[in-house]
Amino acid sequence: MLVHLSVRDFVIVDRVELDFEPGFTVLTGETGAGKSILIDALALVLGDRADAAVVREGCARAEIAAQFDIGRAPEIGQWLAAQDLTGDEGVCLLRRVVDASGRSRAFINGHAATLQQLREVGERLVDIHGQHAHQSLLKPATQRALLDGYAALDVLAGLVSDLYHDWQAIRRQRELAEHDAAQLAREREELEWQVQALEALDFSEEEWAALQAEHSRLAHAASLIEGAREAVEQLSESDLSLLSQLAGVIDRLRQLREYDPALVDVLEILEPAEIQLREAAYALNHYRQRLELDPERLAECEARLEAIHRAARRFRVTPERLPALLQSARTRLAELSEAGDVAALVQREATLKARWRAEAEKLSVERAKAAAELSRKVTDTLQTLAMAGARFEVALIPVPEGGSFGLENAEFRVASHAGAALRPLAKVASGGELSRISLAIQVAALDVTPVPTLIFDEVDVGIGGGVAEIVGALLKRLAQSRQVLCITHLPQVAAQGEHHLRVWKEIRDGATVSRIAPLKRDQRVEEIARMLGGMDITDTTRAHAAEMLSR
Structure with missing residues (x-):
C-alpha cells in the first residue's frame, strides 16, 4: 500500500508531504484546485511519460517520491530481487526527477532504474482508474488474467502455458533436425571419429601428471645417481666428511664444557644437527640404491608423451584438455x-501438442462458465451506478492456432446504455463511465485483484443522490481488503471515506500554488457542508453534513 508521497515543484505544487493510511481515503476540493495534479504526480512516479511542462515555473526540476509497504505482497519483493532493485525489507521506494529540459531519471529503492522497470513495478503497486493511461484493466493480458483468477484457473492456465512452450521447443528441435539433417550427419561422423580416437588414447589428467614426473626422473637418472653418491660421500664416507668433522667439534666442546657451562647451549644446537645429518645420509643411501638406469622404460615414457602431444596437436588443445574434450x-x-531421430521427435511433438490441446480445451470450458458469471455480476452492478441498461460482457475470441494462453483471448466489452452496441473496454470514451465500469469489475472480482492500491478519479461524473451513496459504499467495500483513494465531487462519497484529504489553491509570493492537507472531524463537516451547499454554508447544511458523517 501507498505509505508516503512527496512532491516537489510539480506543476503548481511547490512542496507536499503526505502520509497515507490503509482503507478508504477521499480527496476533495474546489474545481481547479489541483486534485488531479496529485494523481498525475503519482502516475509520473509509476512510470508515465514526462516532459518539461510538469516542472513548476521558475524551478530547475520536479521531484516525486512514493514509498510503499510491500510486506504483504511477497511477489513484488521477488520481482525487485530478480531485478537487483531490493531495498529495506518490506519497503519499495520509487523516485522520479524531471528537469526543466524535460530529461527524467528514475530510481527504485535508491537504484537507478529504467522507465520500463518503473512501469512494471508500478503496475504491481497501483491501479489508477479514470481517464489516465496507467490502467492495467485496459490490457488484454490483464483481462485474461483477471478472468482466470476470478475462476481460480491460474494452475490450469499455468499448465497450458508450460505444455505449449514444451511443445514449441520440441517442434523447433524437429524442424532443425529435418532442415539440417545432412549437416548434423557430418557433425555426428566427425564426433564419432573424435571419440574413437580419444578413447583409444585412454588418457587422463592423473596419468599426465604421473607420466611427466616419471619421465623427468628417468631422463636424469645418471645425474641423480652420481649426485646422490657425491652427497653421501661428503656427508659420511670420506675422511673429511661433514659428520666426522662435526663429531670432532662436539667432542672438543664436551671436554671444554667442564670449564664453562655456557657451552651447553651450543652443544644443544649441534647435537641435534649431527642426528639430522646422519638421517640425511641414510636417506640418500636408500634413495641411491633405488635408482637405476632404465633406458627401455624411458623410451616407453617418451613414446607415450609423443602420442599424447600428437593427439593434442590434432585436436588443437593442450594435453590437459584432452579428457574434457572427450x-x-x-x-x-x-x-x-x-536430435537426429526425426521420427522420435515427431512422436514427442504430437504427444505434447495433444496434451496441450486437451488441457487448453478444459481451460476454454471453465473460462466460458466464468465469463458468463462475471459478465452477469458486473452488469448487475452497473445498473446501480447510473448506467441503467448498460451491459458488460467478457467475450472469448477464438484463436485457431492457439498459444501459451490457450485457445482464446478474453476481451472486456461494454454497452454504456440500452440499445448501444458492445464495444471493447479500451474504446470507451467517457472517463467517468470508464471509472464506474472499472469499479464494477473491481467489486465483482474483489478477491482476485492483485494490485494493493486502487485509485478512482471522476467515478462520480454524471451521478448523484442515491447512486452516489452506492458508489461510496462500493468503494468502502473495496477498501476492506485494499487501499482505496478516490477523488470525488460528491458529499455522499466523501462522507463514507475513513480518511479525508482536502486540496485548495492559494497565492504565495505572487504565484498560485496548490495545497493539500488531512482533515479532522470538524474540518470534514465544513468540507462536506461546502460540497452540499456551495459558497453559502448554513447551520442546516452543517447539520446535514454531520449527519452524513455519522451514518
Whole structure:
C-alpha cells in the first residue's frame, strides 16, 4: 500500500508531504484546485511519460517520491530481487526527477532504474482508474488474467502455458533436425571419429601428471645417481666428511664444557644437527640404491608423451584438455543422436501438442462458465451506478492456432446504455463511465485483484443522490481488503471515506500554488457542508453534513 508521497515543484505544487493510511481515503476540493495534479504526480512516479511542462515555473526540476509497504505482497519483493532493485525489507521506494529540459531519471529503492522497470513495478503497486493511461484493466493480458483468477484457473492456465512452450521447443528441435539433417550427419561422423580416437588414447589428467614426473626422473637418472653418491660421500664416507668433522667439534666442546657451562647451549644446537645429518645420509643411501638406469622404460615414457602431444596437436588443445574434450564430444554426440531421430521427435511433438490441446480445451470450458458469471455480476452492478441498461460482457475470441494462453483471448466489452452496441473496454470514451465500469469489475472480482492500491478519479461524473451513496459504499467495500483513494465531487462519497484529504489553491509570493492537507472531524463537516451547499454554508447544511458523517 501507498505509505508516503512527496512532491516537489510539480506543476503548481511547490512542496507536499503526505502520509497515507490503509482503507478508504477521499480527496476533495474546489474545481481547479489541483486534485488531479496529485494523481498525475503519482502516475509520473509509476512510470508515465514526462516532459518539461510538469516542472513548476521558475524551478530547475520536479521531484516525486512514493514509498510503499510491500510486506504483504511477497511477489513484488521477488520481482525487485530478480531485478537487483531490493531495498529495506518490506519497503519499495520509487523516485522520479524531471528537469526543466524535460530529461527524467528514475530510481527504485535508491537504484537507478529504467522507465520500463518503473512501469512494471508500478503496475504491481497501483491501479489508477479514470481517464489516465496507467490502467492495467485496459490490457488484454490483464483481462485474461483477471478472468482466470476470478475462476481460480491460474494452475490450469499455468499448465497450458508450460505444455505449449514444451511443445514449441520440441517442434523447433524437429524442424532443425529435418532442415539440417545432412549437416548434423557430418557433425555426428566427425564426433564419432573424435571419440574413437580419444578413447583409444585412454588418457587422463592423473596419468599426465604421473607420466611427466616419471619421465623427468628417468631422463636424469645418471645425474641423480652420481649426485646422490657425491652427497653421501661428503656427508659420511670420506675422511673429511661433514659428520666426522662435526663429531670432532662436539667432542672438543664436551671436554671444554667442564670449564664453562655456557657451552651447553651450543652443544644443544649441534647435537641435534649431527642426528639430522646422519638421517640425511641414510636417506640418500636408500634413495641411491633405488635408482637405476632404465633406458627401455624411458623410451616407453617418451613414446607415450609423443602420442599424447600428437593427439593434442590434432585436436588443437593442450594435453590437459584432452579428457574434457572427450567428455564434451560424448555429450554432444548424445544430443545429436536424440536430435537426429526425426521420427522420435515427431512422436514427442504430437504427444505434447495433444496434451496441450486437451488441457487448453478444459481451460476454454471453465473460462466460458466464468465469463458468463462475471459478465452477469458486473452488469448487475452497473445498473446501480447510473448506467441503467448498460451491459458488460467478457467475450472469448477464438484463436485457431492457439498459444501459451490457450485457445482464446478474453476481451472486456461494454454497452454504456440500452440499445448501444458492445464495444471493447479500451474504446470507451467517457472517463467517468470508464471509472464506474472499472469499479464494477473491481467489486465483482474483489478477491482476485492483485494490485494493493486502487485509485478512482471522476467515478462520480454524471451521478448523484442515491447512486452516489452506492458508489461510496462500493468503494468502502473495496477498501476492506485494499487501499482505496478516490477523488470525488460528491458529499455522499466523501462522507463514507475513513480518511479525508482536502486540496485548495492559494497565492504565495505572487504565484498560485496548490495545497493539500488531512482533515479532522470538524474540518470534514465544513468540507462536506461546502460540497452540499456551495459558497453559502448554513447551520442546516452543517447539520446535514454531520449527519452524513455519522451514518
